[in-house]
Amino acid sequence: MYEQKHLVTPEAKQKSMLSERFIKPLKEILRQPLRLQSLRKVLDLLKEAPRVEQILTGSNSGIEAFENAKISVASESVTDFEHDSGLVQLGKELKYPSHFKYCEDVTEKLEKLDRNSEGTSESFWAIDRTSGVTFYMKTEQEEDKLRTELLADLIYRKMGIPVANKQLVIYGEKLWLASEELVDAKPCYLSELKKLSSQLREGFVLDALLANRDVFGLISNSNILEKDGVLYRVDNGSSFVHRGRHGKKKYSEVACPEIDSLRDEENTAGKVYTKVDSQVIKKQVQLITHVLNEETIRTLASSVYGQNSKIADVLVASLQGRIQYLYDRFVTGEGEKDLQRLASVSSLAETVQTEVKNIVAILTKATDQIIQFRQDHSAEFNEIRQQQHSPAEVLPDQDWMSSPIDVTTMKRWNLLRDLDEIIPKNEELDISQDANCTELISAKDAYFKALNEVKQELGEREVQFNAEEAVTRLTRNIEQESIGVNEELAAHVTGFEDLLKILKSGKLMSKAKQIQLTGQSQAKVTSKSSAEMHQVVFDRKKIRPEYSAPENVSKVPPVVFIVPSVHLLSSYQGMESDGWHAFGLNHNEQNNQLDDFSIDVGDSQLAILVPEEYMEQLRQHLKQFLKDSETIEGIEQRMQIAYMPRACYRDAESGRLLTSMDLIKAGSPLEQMYGLARSILPKNSFRRGRISRTGNLGHGSASWNKPLSRFFS
Amino acid sequence: MVNEEAVIKQIQTIILRILERFEKGELTTEQVAELAKSIEVMLENKIHSFVSDK
Numbered sequence: 001m002y003e004q005k006h007l008v009t010p011e012a013k014q015k016s017m018l019s020e021r022f023i024k025p026l027k028e029i030l031r032q033p034l035r036l037q038s039l040r041k042v043l044d045l046l047k048e049a050p051r052v053e054q055i056l057t058g059s060n061s062g063i064e065a066f067e068n069a070k071i072s073v074a075s076e077s078v079t080d081f082e083h084d085s086g087l088v089q090l091g092k093e094l095k096y097p098s099h100f101k102y103c104e105d106v107t108e109k110l111e112k113l114d115r116n117s118e119g120t121s122e123s124f125w126a127i128d129r130t131s132g133v134t135f136y137m138k139t140e141q142e143e144d145k146l147r148t149e150l151l152a153d154l155i156y157r158k159m160g161i162p163v164a165n166k167q168l169v170i171y172g173e174k175l176w177l178a179s180e181e182l183v184d185a186k187p188c189y190l191s192e193l194k195k196l197s198s199q200l201r202e203g204f205v206l207d208a209l210l211a212n213r214d215v216f217g218l219i220s221n222s223n224i225l226e227k228d229g230v231l232y233r234v235d236n237g238s239s240f241v242h243r244g245r246h247g248k249k250k251y252s253e254v255a256c257p258e259i260d261s262l263r264d265e266e267n268t269a270g271k272v273y274t275k276v277d278s279q280v281i282k283k284q285v286q287l288i289t290h291v292l293n294e295e296t297i298r299t300l301a302s303s304v305y306g307q308n309s310k311i312a313d314v315l316v317a318s319l320q321g322r323i324q325y326l327y328d329r330f331v332t333g334e335g336e337k338d339l340q341r342l343a344s345v346s347s348l349a350e351t352v353q354t355e356v357k358n359i360v361a362i363l364t365k366a367t368d369q370i371i372q373f374r375q376d377h378s379a380e381f382n383e384i385r386q387q388q389h390s391p392a393e394v395l396p397d398q399d400w401m402s403s404p405i406d407v408t409t410m411k412r413w414n415l416l417r418d419l420d421e422i423i424p425k426n427e428e429l430d431i432s433q434d435a436n437c438t439e440l441i442s443a444k445d446a447y448f449k450a451l452n453e454v455k456q457e458l459g460e461r462e463v464q465f466n467a468e469e470a471v472t473r474l475t476r477n478i479e480q481e482s483i484g485v486n487e488e489l490a491a492h493v494t495g496f497e498d499l500l501k502i503l504k505s506g507k508l509m510s511k512a513k514q515i516q517l518t519g520q521s522q523a524k525v526t527s528k529s530s531a532e533m534h535q536v537v538f539d540r541k542k543i544r545p546e547y548s549a550p551e552n553v554s555k556v557p558p559v560v561f562i563v564p565s566v567h568l569l570s571s572y573q574g575m576e577s578d579g580w581h582a583f584g585l586n587h588n589e590q591n592n593q594l595d596d597f598s599i600d601v602g603d604s605q606l607a608i609l610v611p612e613e614y615m616e617q618l619r620q621h622l623k624q625f626l627k628d629s630e631t632i633e634g635i636e637q638r639m640q641i642a643y644m645p646r647a648c649y650r651d652a653e654s655g656r657l658l659t660s661m662d663l664i665k666a667g668s669p670l671e672q673m674y675g676l677a678r679s680i681l682p683k684n685s686f687r688r689g690r691i692s693r694t695g696n697l698g699h700g701s702a703s704w705n706k707p708l709s710r711f712f713s
Numbered sequence: 714m715v716n717e718e719a720v721i722k723q724i725q726t727i728i729l730r731i732l733e734r735f736e737k738g739e740l741t742t743e744q745v746a747e748l749a750k751s752i753e754v755m756l757e758n759k760i761h762s763f764v765s766d767k
Contacts, residue, residue: 023732023735026728026732027729027732030725030728030729031725031729033721033722034721035721036717036721036760039724039725039756043752046731046745046746046748046749047746047749047750047753049745049746049749050746053742
C-alpha cells in the first residue's frame with residue numbers, strides 16, 4: 001500500500017511543472033538588470049500565463065516552444081534591440097483585415113476590371129461588388145506556389161515586416177491569391193531601393209530565411225511598393241522552393257545559404273544588402289528565434305495548408321532547420337567555431353596532414369633562411385639602400401640589357417640569384433587545393449612577408465598575399481560545400497530481381513563483397529568490369545533509371561536505393577567522377593587492405609524506392625522475413641521500403657519507362673522520388689565538414705584511378 | 714530624479730512579488746495575466762512621460 005505522501009495529484013504535478021518551467025526561470029531573469037525591451041517581453045510572457053499553463057500540461061512541442069521563447073528572453077536581457085527605422089518595428093505583428101473566408105468562392109462577388117495587370121503569372125484586377133475594395137488576382141500552374149507565397153507573407157506579418165494583404169480564394173473553380181490593392185502606392189525600383197535600404201534591412205534575415213531571392217524583383221519590375229513612407233514587399237512568390245518566375249530552385253532544409261548570397265553584390269538583392277553586417281544579422285536572428293518558435297510556424301502553416309498537411313510539415317521542419325543554422329552561426333557562434341576547426345590541419349586525413357605539415361616545415365625553414373639571408377648580407381643591402389636607385393630601373397620587365405650596369409646593380413642581381421637558391425621551388429610547395437588549411441595560410445603569410453621585405457629592398461615585385469582573405473575564403477568555401485553536401489541525396493539504381501537478392505543477403509554491397517560473402521555475384525544485374533568490382537556507384541543530383549538492367553537487355557522499372565550524401569561520404573570513401581563511387585572506409589589499394597562498400601537493408605540512412613507495380617510481388621516475397629507478429633507494412637517500415645507511383649518511372653500516356661533525360665526535363669518525377677526518400681529518411685541536422693582526400697586511391701578503371709575522398713566533420 | 718532605469722527596476726520588483734504570490738497559490742494564471750496588462754500600461758505611461766520630458 002502506498003503512503004499518502006507518495007501520491008501526487010495531476011493538479012499538483014501541473015502546478016510544480018508550471019513553477020519549475022515558467023515561474024522560476026522568469027524570477028531568475030527578473031533578478032538581473034533588464035533593458036526596457038526585455039521587460040516588455042517578460043510582460044508579454046506573463047500575459048500568456050494561462051496559455052502557458054495549458055501548454056505545459058499538453059504537448060512536448062509546446063514545452064519546447066516555450067523553452068525557446070524563455071531562453072530567447074534571457075539572451076535579450078543583455079541585447080538591445082534598436083531599430084534604425086522608425087517606420088518598421090521588427091517583431092511587432094501586423095494585423096490586416098480578412099475580406100474573405102479561407103478559400104471562399106468569390107466568383108460571384110468580384111467583378112473584373114479593365115485594367116492592365118503586370119507580372120509573370122496569370123492575373124487581373126477585380127473589385128469586390130459589396131465593399132468596393134480592389135484586388136490584384138493572380139494564379140499559378142502550381143497551386144503550391146500560391147500557398148508558399150501566402151505562408152511567406154504571414155511570416156513577414158508575424159515579424160512586423162509590411163507585405164500586401166493577401167488571401168487564398170476560389171475564382172472560376174481555380175485557386176487564386178487575392179491581394180488587396182495598396183491605393184496610391186508607388187513602385188520602387190532598384191536605384192531608389194538603395195536609398196531606402198535601412199527600412200528594407202529590417203527584413204533582411206527574413207528574406208534570407210524564406211529564401212526570397214527575388215524580393216526586390218528585377219531591374220525592369222518592382223516587387224516593392226511605397227506608401228506613406230512604408231515599403232511593402234508585395235510579391236514574395238520566390239520564397240521557399242520556388243523561383244520568382246517559374247520552376248523550382250535549390251532550397252536547403254538545414255542551412256540558409258541565402259544569408260550570404262543575398263548580400264553578394266552579384267545578385268540584385270546584394271546591391272541593397274551588401275553592407276548588412278553580422279551584428280545586425282545577430283539581432284534579427286535573436287528576434288526571429290524568439291517570435292518564430294515551432295508552434296507559431298506550425299499555426300501559420302496550418303492556416304495556409306490546413307491541418308495534417310505533409311507539405312506543411314516539411315516547410316515547418318525546414319524553417320526550424322534554417323533558423324537553427326542562423327542561430328548557431330550568428331548568435332552562439334558555434335557554427336563559426338566548427339568552421340575554424342574544419343579549416344585547421346587537424347581536420348584533414350592523416351596522410352594529407354603529413355603532406356601539409358611537410359610543406360609548412362619547408363615554408364618555415366625558408367622564412368628563417370630569408371631572415372638569416374637578410375642579416376648575412378646586411379652590408380650589401382645597406383649599400384644598395386644608400387645608392388637610392390629607383391627600383392623601377394631594374395624591374396625585370398624593363399629592357400635591362402640596354403641600361404648601364406653599375407656595381408650596385410650587379411650586387412643586386414647577385415643577391416637575387418642567391419635568394420633564388422634558398423627559396424623553395426614551386427613544385428616543392430605543390431599541394432592540391434582541398435588540403436588548404438589555416439596553418440598553411442599562416443606559414444605562407446610569414447614566408448611572403450619575409451620574402452617581400454627582401455624583394456622590396458632589391459626593387460623586385462612583391463608577392464600579393466592576404467592571409468585574412470585567404471582564411472575567409474577557405475572557411476566560406478567549407479561552409480558552402482557543407483551546405484551542398486547536406487542538401488544532396490545519392491542514388492543507386494538496380495532492378496527488381498536484384499532487389500530480391502539484396503533483401504535475401506540483407507546488404508547492398510560491391511560485387512567483390514557479394515562474391516566474398518555468397519560465393520557469387522548475386523545482386524548486380526548491370527555488368528561490372530572487374531576494375532569496378534569493389535565499389536557501388538551513387539549518382540549525385542540525378543537518378544539514372546537505365547541502370548535497372550544490363551545493356552542490350554529490355555529495360556525494367558528501376559529500384560532506387562537512396563542514401564544522404566552526408567552519410568555516404570562520412571561513413572565511406574568516395575571517388576568522384578560522374579557521381580560517388582563508394583568504397584569501404586578502410587579501402588586502401590596501396591597496402592592491399594581492401595574494404596568494400598556495404599550497407600545493411602534497414603539502416604536508417606538507406607531508403608529503398610520500389611516501383612508500385614511490384615508491390616504485390618514484393619509483399620509476397622517479404623512474408624519470409626516476417627518477425628513474430630509483424631505485419632507486411634511493419635516489415636516495409638523496418639526495411640525503409642516505399643512504393644513509387646507510376647509517374648515516377650513511366651510516361652503517363654505511352655507507359656514507356658522514363659530515362660535520365662526525361663527525369664531532368666520533367667523535373668517533377670525526380671523531385672517526387674527525392675521527396676519520397678526524404679519522407680523515409682530521418683531528418684538529419686546540419687553537419688559541417690569538408691570533402692578531403694584520404695590519401696588512398698580508388699581502383700576503378702585505370703583512367704579513374706583517382707584519390708578517394710571523405711567528408712570529414 | 715526618477716529615471717528609466719529606476720522604473721524598470723521597480724517594475725521588476727513588482728513582478729517578482731506577483732510571481733511569489735502566484736507560487737503561494739494566492740493568484741491564478743488569469744490574474745497574473747491581468748496584472749501584467751495593468752503593469753504594461755503603467756510602464757508605457759512612465760516611459761512616455763520621460764520621452765515627453767525630453
